[in-house]
Amino acid sequence: MSHDLNLPGSPSTPAIQSDWQSGRLAMQGDSYPENSYELFSQVIDWVEAFLERESRSLTLVLELVYLNTSSVKAMMDIFDLLEDTYQGGREVAVEWRYDPRNERIAELAEEFKEDCSYPFAILPLEVGS
Amino acid sequence: MNLLSLRDNYLQQRIMLCFNGPISRSLIEEIGHALRNYLNSQSAAPSSAMDVFAVYIEMTQNIRHYARLQDYGEEEATATIAVARDGDGRYLVSAGNLVEDADGQRLVEAVESLAGLDADELKRAYKQQLRRPRDEAATSGAGLGLIDMARKSTRPLEASLQPLSSSQSFFSLTATI
Numbered sequence: 001m002s003h004d005l006n007l008p009g010s011p012s013t014p015a016i017q018s019d020w021q022s023g024r025l026a027m028q029g030d031s032y033p034e035n036s037y038e039l040f041s042q043v044i045d046w047v048e049a050f051l052e053r054e055s056r057s058l059t060l061v062l063e064l065v066y067l068n069t070s071s072v073k074a075m076m077d078i079f080d081l082l083e084d085t086y087q088g089g090r091e092v093a094v095e096w097r098y099d100p101r102n103e104r105i106a107e108l109a110e111e112f113k114e115d116c117s118y119p120f121a122i123l124p125l126e127v128g129s
Numbered sequence: 130m131n132l133l134s135l136r137d138n139y140l141q142q143r144i145m146l147c148f149n150g151p152i153s154r155s156l157i158e159e160i161g162h163a164l165r166n167y168l169n170s171q172s173a174a175p176s177s178a179m180d181v182f183a184v185y186i187e188m189t190q191n192i193r194h195y196a197r198l199q200d201y202g203e204e205e206a207t208a209t210i211a212v213a214r215d216g217d218g219r220y221l222v223s224a225g226n227l228v229e230d231a232d233g234q235r236l237v238e239a240v241e242s243l244a245g246l247d248a249d250e251l252k253r254a255y256k257q258q259l260r261r262p263r264d265e266a267a268t269s270g271a272g273l274g275l276i277d278m279a280r281k282s283t284r285p286l287e288a289s290l291q292p293l294s295s296s297q298s299f300f301s302l303t304a305t306i
Contacts, residue, residue, distance in 0.1 A: 034193060068190065
């Protein structure tokens with residue numbers, strides 16, 4: 001058992017929740033902190049710890065809206081960790097949910113997906129008009 | 130102070146939002162918030178609004194990052210930022226700051242080298258830069274941000290360098306969306 005993350009989020013940082021028990025990590029909102037490494041290093045630490053100590057599957061559920069380039073780099077590091085794990089024969093998955101009115105985030109998710117061979121779903125959220 | 134001529138100048142250049150002064154992390158957020166609200170109220174296409182915001186963030190964070198690396202004091206660390214529309218309704222995002230001459234030259238060359246790339250080449254350059262080791266990427270500075278801005282622009286980025294003193298210049302960058 002490890003400490004789960006439960007970060008409330010701010011205008012420039014996403015809300016982040018991890019659930020060790022169910023093997024889920026979720027993030028919602030905008031991500032454009034000046035120092036994205038500071039924010040994401042705790043997320044990367046959690047993912048690494050989970051992958052090391054558990055043999056269960058891990059699912060990322062993302063509702064990220066805007067990412068600055070340094071957040072994109074940090075997310076790529078996380079997706080690469082998942083790729084290594086998947087190549088080692090373990091189940092991992094990403095679900096990226098987005099507002100269909102914002103095609104830019106779907107395009108970004110597609111570019112991430114290009115470099116991943118594990119299940120990576122990009123799902124439009126249902127929105128009221 | 131002649132505010133009326135300032136106002137006329139803004140109107141003439143179709144400047145919707147402008148800032149000049151020391152830029153902080155929280156100011157970047159506040160101005161960004163105002164920019165998003167403004168774009169929404171103008172019924173800008175969501176993808177254009179997103180691109181304008183993204184370019185604004187990369188430009189201002191690059192300026193903050195550079196001023197920190199140079200250990201600039203408040204006066205040297207000021208940024209000049211303007212968001213305008215051109216006659217065809219496209220958005221122009223511009224930002225300028227003081228730089229050391231050699232860095233300015235390097236930046237202008239980097240912008241010029243991106244100008245010749247098409248969308249696929251820019252995407253390849255972006256992915257390549259994304260996968261460079263963090264230390265290496267840090268010393269080259271602004272690499273990923275510049276490519277990202279170039280990808281979001283409908284025209285090549287425009288950079289200029291104007292000398293301010295014997296060793297420093299004013300670097301300005303404009304993206305068209």
